[in-house]
Amino acid sequence: MSVASDLRAIVTAGVVVDDPDVLGSYSHDDAEWAPYGRPAALVRAATTADVAAVVTYCAEHGVPVVPRGAGTGLSGGANALAGCVVVSLDGMTAVKEINASERLAVCEPGVIGDDLRAAAGDHGLWYPPDPASAPWSTIGGNVATGAGGVCCVKYGVTLDYVLELEVVTGTGAVVRLGRRTAKGVAGYDLRALMVGSEGTLGIVTEITVKLLPARAPERTIAGYFDTVVDAGRAVAAVADAGLVPSALELVDKECLAAVDKWKNMGLSVDADVVLLGRIDTPGSEGDDEAERMRRAFESGGATFAVVSADQQEADALFAARRLAYPALERLGPVLTEDVVVPKAKVPEMLASIQAAAARHDTHIANIAHAGDGNLHPLLITPVGDEAARTRAQAAFDDIIAAALELGGTVTGEHGVGLLKRDGLRRELGPDVLAMQQAVRRALDPHGIMNPGKVFHA
Structure with missing residues (x-):
C-alpha cells in the first residue's frame, strides 16, 4: 500500500491526490532558488478532521508533513520534502x-x-x-x-x-x-x-x-526623489515629525516601469524613487498631518512633493506598488529580501543595499514598507545565468548582515523558511536558538512538522 492509498481510507473522499503533475505544482512556493522535493501525496483538506487524521497517520509512520496555503510565500516555507505529505488548506474557504x-x-x-x-x-x-x-x-x-x-x-x-x-x-x-x-x-x-x-x-x-x-478616507502624499538614500532621509524625517501615517511606501522607478509595461496603467514618474504616504486622520487634523508629511518629504530632499488631489492617480500608484514583485518576475528570476531596521537607520540600510548591488554586480530594484523600516530589495537575474545567481546570493547575504549590524532583523513578514535560516542563527545567538528549538521539540515530538524549515535539521 502507498501513503496515498493509506490516506484515502481515513479522510474525506476525493481530497487525496497523487497525480505527478499536480504534485509538482504543489511542491514549492514562490521563493526563488529554495530547494524542494517530490511529495508522496497531496491532501487538499476539506475539514479539520482531515488534517488531524493526516497528522496522526504521519506521526505514527514517521512521514514529514508540509502545510501549505496559496503557495505565495517568498522564503521556501511551503516547499515539499521528498516523500512528505503536503497538506493544502486552500480548499477550506468559509x-x-x-x-x-x-x-x-x-x-x-x-x-x-x-x-x-x-x-x-x-x-x-x-x-x-x-x-x-x-x-x-x-x-x-x-x-x-x-x-x-x-x-x-x-x-x-x-x-x-x-x-x-x-x-x-x-x-x-x-x-x-x-x-x-x-x-x-x-x-x-x-x-x-x-x-x-x-x-x-x-x-x-x-x-x-x-x-x-471602517475608517475615514485617506489623503495621499507623493514625493519624488533622485536617490533611495534621499527617500530614506525623508522616512526618518516623517518619524521625527511625530507622524504616524496609515501607509508609507517606497517604490523605485524601475518597479513602476515594469508594472506599467505589464499592465499599461499610464504611470509616468519623473523621479528615480517615489515615496507614497497616506494619512487617514479625519477632518482638519488630517489635513494638517498631510501637509506636515509633505514638508517632511521636502526636508528629506524631495524634488517634488504634493498632497494629491487626484484620487485615481494616487490609487494607481499604490496598485503599482502591490504589483511590483510579479511585474519584475516577468524580467527574470527575482530573489526577494525582507529585512527590517529601525526607522532612523533606513537611509543607511538603503545605502548598504546599493553598495551590495555594486559590490556583487547585481541588479537590485527597491520597494519597501518604509514607514516601519521593512525593506524589500528585489535581486533580479537573467534567466539561466548561474554566475549572476551566485552573485545575487552573495548580495543577499550581505544585505542580511548589514541589517543585523544596524540593529535590525532578517525578516519582517515573509518568514524564515529555507532562505533565512543562517541569518536567524546569527540574529538569535545560541542560547535563544536552543530555547526555540526546545519549544519545537515539545510541540512536535515526532519531528514531522515542516522539518528543516526555520531551523537547520
Missing part, C-alpha cells in the same frame, strides 16, 4: 462568522485576504493586515508567516489581530489557543507562539480575528 457587536470574524485558513476584508466591509468593519499579496494569499498563510503589509505602520501586523486559533498539533490533537474575550492572561500565550511559526508547531484550521470600524 467565512464562518462576522460578529459586528464583538467586532470579530471567524474563518477557515484558505480564505483569501481581500475576501475577508470584503466580508467585514459588508458589516461596516475592516480587517487591517494587508500584505501586497492580499488579493491572492490566504489568511492561514498570513498567520503562518506573521504577515504585515501596507497598513501595518499604523495598525500593526497579523499577530495583533489574531484572537483565537484552532490548531492540529504535531501529535494530531485538535486544540484551541487564545480567546475571544477582551482580556485574558491565563497561562502562556500559545496563540502568539503559533503565529509566525511557519507550520513547524502545528497546522491552523480556524482563525478568529479582531476587526476595526
Whole structure:
C-alpha cells in the first residue's frame, strides 16, 4: 500500500491526490532558488478532521508533513520534502462568522485576504493586515508567516489581530489557543507562539480575528526623489515629525516601469524613487498631518512633493506598488529580501543595499514598507545565468548582515523558511536558538512538522 492509498481510507473522499503533475505544482512556493522535493501525496483538506487524521497517520509512520496555503510565500516555507505529505488548506474557504457587536470574524485558513476584508466591509468593519499579496494569499498563510503589509505602520501586523486559533498539533490533537474575550492572561500565550511559526508547531484550521470600524478616507502624499538614500532621509524625517501615517511606501522607478509595461496603467514618474504616504486622520487634523508629511518629504530632499488631489492617480500608484514583485518576475528570476531596521537607520540600510548591488554586480530594484523600516530589495537575474545567481546570493547575504549590524532583523513578514535560516542563527545567538528549538521539540515530538524549515535539521 502507498501513503496515498493509506490516506484515502481515513479522510474525506476525493481530497487525496497523487497525480505527478499536480504534485509538482504543489511542491514549492514562490521563493526563488529554495530547494524542494517530490511529495508522496497531496491532501487538499476539506475539514479539520482531515488534517488531524493526516497528522496522526504521519506521526505514527514517521512521514514529514508540509502545510501549505496559496503557495505565495517568498522564503521556501511551503516547499515539499521528498516523500512528505503536503497538506493544502486552500480548499477550506468559509467565512464562518462576522460578529459586528464583538467586532470579530471567524474563518477557515484558505480564505483569501481581500475576501475577508470584503466580508467585514459588508458589516461596516475592516480587517487591517494587508500584505501586497492580499488579493491572492490566504489568511492561514498570513498567520503562518506573521504577515504585515501596507497598513501595518499604523495598525500593526497579523499577530495583533489574531484572537483565537484552532490548531492540529504535531501529535494530531485538535486544540484551541487564545480567546475571544477582551482580556485574558491565563497561562502562556500559545496563540502568539503559533503565529509566525511557519507550520513547524502545528497546522491552523480556524482563525478568529479582531476587526476595526471602517475608517475615514485617506489623503495621499507623493514625493519624488533622485536617490533611495534621499527617500530614506525623508522616512526618518516623517518619524521625527511625530507622524504616524496609515501607509508609507517606497517604490523605485524601475518597479513602476515594469508594472506599467505589464499592465499599461499610464504611470509616468519623473523621479528615480517615489515615496507614497497616506494619512487617514479625519477632518482638519488630517489635513494638517498631510501637509506636515509633505514638508517632511521636502526636508528629506524631495524634488517634488504634493498632497494629491487626484484620487485615481494616487490609487494607481499604490496598485503599482502591490504589483511590483510579479511585474519584475516577468524580467527574470527575482530573489526577494525582507529585512527590517529601525526607522532612523533606513537611509543607511538603503545605502548598504546599493553598495551590495555594486559590490556583487547585481541588479537590485527597491520597494519597501518604509514607514516601519521593512525593506524589500528585489535581486533580479537573467534567466539561466548561474554566475549572476551566485552573485545575487552573495548580495543577499550581505544585505542580511548589514541589517543585523544596524540593529535590525532578517525578516519582517515573509518568514524564515529555507532562505533565512543562517541569518536567524546569527540574529538569535545560541542560547535563544536552543530555547526555540526546545519549544519545537515539545510541540512536535515526532519531528514531522515542516522539518528543516526555520531551523537547520
